[in-house]
Amino acid sequence: MAEQISTVARQKGGKHSNRRLRYSGQTPAILYGHGEANVCLSIPSEAIAAALRHGSRMVGLTGVVNESAFIRDLQWDTYGTHVLHVDFTRISVDELVKVHLTIELRGQCPGLKDGGAVEQLIHDVQIECPAGSIPEKLLVSINHLKLDDTITLAQLELPAKSKVFGDPETIVVQCVIPVEKPDLDSGEAGLGEPEVIGAKEDEEEEE
Numbered sequence: 001m002a003e004q005i006s007t008v009a010r011q012k013g014g015k016h017s018n019r020r021l022r023y024s025g026q027t028p029a030i031l032y033g034h035g036e037a038n039v040c041l042s043i044p045s046e047a048i049a050a051a052l053r054h055g056s057r058m059v060g061l062t063g064v065v066n067e068s069a070f071i072r073d074l075q076w077d078t079y080g081t082h083v084l085h086v087d088f089t090r091i092s093v094d095e096l097v098k099v100h101l102t103i104e105l106r107g108q109c110p111g112l113k114d115g116g117a118v119e120q121l122i123h124d125v126q127i128e129c130p131a132g133s134i135p136e137k138l139l140v141s142i143n144h145l146k147l148d149d150t151i152t153l154a155q156l157e158l159p160a161k162s163k164v165f166g167d168p169e170t171i172v173v174q175c176v177i178p179v180e181k182p183d184l185d186s187g188e189a190g191l192g193e194p195e196v197i198g199a200k201e202d203e204e205e206e207e
C-alpha cells in the first residue's frame with residue numbers, strides 16, 4: 001500500500017512564507033499533471049521524510065486532494081538533510097514511470113570457497129515500471145554465483161511489465177580470482193639505485 005500523506009491548501013508565497021511554513025513542521029509542495037490545474041499544497045514534513053526513508057515514490061494524497069501521486073522532484077537544503085519543496089505529479093498505478101534504483105546484493109556467494117571475490121561493478125540502474133510497482137531497491141541474489149560466473153543487466157529480476165535501460169550484457173556483479181597488487185612496502189623495489197642513462201659513458205670519457 002502506498003504511503004498516505006495528508007494535505008492542506010496553501011497560498012502560493014515567497015521565501016519568507018515558505019520559511020514560516022517549514023518552521024511549523026510543514027513542507028510546501030505542488031501537485032500537477034494530467035492536464036488538470038496545479039494545486040499548491042502543504043504537507044507534514046515528517047510524512048514526506050518517512051516516505052523517503054521507506055523508498056516510496058508513489059504516495060496517496062489525502063485531505064484537500066484525494067488521489068495517487070508520484071514524487072517527481074525534491075528540493076533539498078544545502079546539506080541535503082531536509083526537503084524544502086516537493087513536486088508531485090498525478091499518476092495512475094498502471095502508468096509507466098522511469099526511476100533510478102540502488103542495487104543491493106543478497107545471499108552467500110559459493111565462489112568464495114574456491115578463492116574468488118565478489119565484485120559489484122554496477123550499483124544503481126534506471127528502470128521503467130508501473131508506478132504502483134516501484135520497488136525500494138533492486139535485490140540481487142548471489143546464492144548461485146560460482147567462480148567466474150557473472151550476473152548481467154538482462155538477468156536482473158524486475159517487477160512485472162518493467163524494463164531496464166542499458167546494454168543487456170553489462171556485468172552487474174561477478175565472482176573472480178582477485179588480482180594481486182605488487183607489494184610496494186616489501187623493499188624489493190628500492191634495492192639499488194636507478195642507473196642514470198649516459199652517466200657511465202661520461203665517466204669513461206673523463207678517464
